[in-house]
Amino acid sequence: MDASSPPTIDIEALGFDRGAHLLVKRALSRIPPGATLRVRACAPGFQAHLAAWCRAQGHRLAEVTDNRADIVRGGYQTGRWQGAERCGKADPGEPEAVAERAESRWGLAARGATVEAGGPEWHFPLDRKAEVWAEEAAELYRQALAAQWDPETAVDWNAPFELPDEVEDAVVQVMTYLIENENAALLIPARFLGRIHPHYREIMQLLAIQVADEARHVEVFTRRARLKRREPALSTAGGQSSLKTLFDAPDFSIASFLLSVLGEGTFVNLLHFLHAHAPDPVTAQIARLAARDEARHVAFGMAHLLQRLRREPELRSRLANAVELRYDSLAASAGLNEEVYDALVLLAAGAWSPAAIARGFEAVQTLQREMAEGRRLRLQKLGFEENQARRLASLHTRNFM
Known part of the structure; x- marks a missing residue:
């Protein structure tokens, strides 16, 4: 064969209705656009099938005979990919x-x-990188995957313990409170998850695993509440009102700020408190495991807001307004219910003597100061001046979340 002759393949009797196009596509992929491929064949109807396929793919038939065709390869964005x-x-x-x-x-x-052009239009309200992005998201997602735990095996549900009725009731009340707060922490990222354009897949994946974390927390807190009792305890109107203000936040960054930076950041303190003062091994285990997850959620909220504030420093005033508006809307509510507060005092006290109750009460006061200080430090890291950070930290809902 002459050296100038085009490369040739022989598809024999294989028809285009039986997969011959795969052989032709493979051969064309090995020559540059504008070059010619010679195809030999003996299948009935070969010419018509090849001509239709070339038109769809954006290639040109230069010459066709009964058992041979020369195909000039089209370039990028030809045929259906125009x-x-x-x-x-x-x-x-x-x-x-x-x-x-x-x-x-x-x-x-x-x-x-x-x-390919001509596909459907998809409406994703969160389609701008600045609205959702955090450079740390991919690493946080990897950490979250590595840190996943199975409630069935990570917690020793059969650990033997017996608590006085009042102490068990206190644990159940705290678990009931944690459940409704974790329901909010699950639903809020889930609400935004379906609004994020999949182009920002790291954020989508991280929120999905955050939802899974919260689902797991709801499970373990529910199991602990029912471990020795048939039903959970009390849920107050004030507590639910506080959580609804989080659920109603329309903006992704503001919701992340109120939920993750302020609320879940405060919850990390609470979970560490419960781990330290747990009256039984099961409560201690689930508090420790949940605190580890919540710390990652706080880290993502901080990373996202730090990145957005570097580009949009004016967002800082909107964040401050969100805290003040939430405080004003909850001013008439009861905040943390008395039963939860008293339960925390009793768990820290460990006994009913006046001296023990005094220690428990002071421990809860210390917890609240630590919560406020943690909020202040996170606010300052986000660029708020110290006095403003201190004031905003003090305006955080009395329901902790």
């Missing part, structure tokens, strides 16, 4: 470039994929 678009407009040097805004026409495609 007008196709790369998600994120990635380049070879940055294969997964994250776009500042994710286009609705990219839909559910993987970041960096080539998306």
Whole structure:
């Protein structure tokens, strides 16, 4: 064969209705656009099938005979891929470039994929990187995966213990309180999860595992509440009103601020308190495990807000307003219910003597001061001046979350 003759493949009697196009596609992929491939075949109807396939794929038939065809390979974005678009407009040097805004026409495609034109439009309200992004998200997701725990095996539910009735009742009341707060901490990220464009997959994945964390917390707190009792304890109107203000926050960053930075940050203190003063091994175990998860949630909220505030420092005033508006809306509510507060005092006291109750009461007062100080420090890290950070920390809901 002459050296100038095009490369040739022989598909023999294999028809295009039986997979011959795979052999042709493979051969075309090995020559540059504009080059010619010669195809030999003896299948009935070969010419018509090949012509239809070439039109759909954007290739040109240069010559056709009864048992041979010359195909000129089309270039990128020919045929059905005319007008196709790369998600994120990635380049070879940055294969997964994250776009500042994710286009609705990219839909559910993987970041960096080539998306055929003509697909459906998807509406994802959170389609801007600045609205949701945190550079630390991928690492936090890896940490979260490695730290997942199974309630069935991580907690020794059969550990032997017997508590006085009043102490068991106190544990059940605290567990009841934790359950409703963790329901809120589950539903809030879940509400935003379906609004985030999948282009920002690290955030989507991290929120999904955060929802799984909270589902696990609800399970273990419920199991502990029912371990020695048939039913949970009391849920107050004030506590639910406080949580509803979190659920109603319309903005992702503000919700992250109120829930993760202030609420869950405060809850980490509470869980450490419960671990330290737990009257039984099961309560101690679940408090320790839940605190570890909650610390990651706080870390993501802080990372997201620090990144957004670097670009939009004016967001800081909106965050402060959100705290003040929430405080005003809850001013007439009871806040933390008396039963939960008294239960915490009793757990810290460990006994009913006046001296023990005094110690328990002081321990809860110390807890509240530590909560406020932690909030202040996180607010200052977000760039609030010390006096403003202290004042905003003091306005946080009395329901802790």
